Amino acid sequence: MSSTEQGVKKAADLLRQGATMLSDACPQCGLPLFRLKNGNVVCPNHGKIYLVKSDEEENKVRKNITMDQVEDILINNLYYFSSKVKEDPNDVDSVMQIIRYLDAIERIRKVK
Ligand SMILES: [Zn+2]
Numbered sequence: 001m002s003s004t005e006q007g008v009k010k011a012a013d014l015l016r017q018g019a020t021m022l023s024d025a026c027p028q029c030g031l032p033l034f035r036l037k038n039g040n041v042v043c044p045n046h047g048k049i050y051l052v053k054s055d056e057e058e059n060k061v062r063k064n065i066t067m068d069q070v071e072d073i074l075i076n077n078l079y080y081f082s083s084k085v086k087e088d089p090n091d092v093d094s095v096m097q098i099i100r101y102l103d104a105i106e107r108i109r110k111v112k
Contacts, residue, residue: 003029003045004029004031006044006045007029007031007043007044007045008031008044009044010044010045011031011032011034011044014034014036014042014044015034017036017037018036018037019034019035019036019037019042020034020035021033021034022034022035022041024041026043026045026046026049028043028045028046029043029045029046031043031044031045033049064112067108067111067112070108071105071108071109071112074101074104074105074108075101075105077097077101078098078101078102078105081094081095081097081098081101082094082098085098
């Protein structure tokens with residue numbers, strides 16, 4: 001029996017024991033990982049696995065997504081006020097808003 005076949009057999013055993021299949025794959029053999037009822041994550045071939053995805057990394061990803069969303073909102077508002085200035089070039093309030101949004105976008109890009 002090949003190691004892949006063994007892995008598949010073990011994976012079936014894990015499922016029977018109530019483990020859930022995860023979307024992550026084992027970095028060494030590529031088989032799907034399983035979460036046991038006790039919370040441990042295991043590879044059918046390699047046993048217990050410590051996922052590379054740490055909380056810190058997850059926070060970083062979440063932070064980037066938030067920053068991107070904020071930037072999108074700022075850019076949308078920037079478009080809105082630029083169209084107002086296009087209609088009325090003397091609309092000083094809108095010009096001030098554009099400057100504020102540009103400043104905010106620049107700041108958020110520095111943080112990213
Ligand atoms: Zn593995």
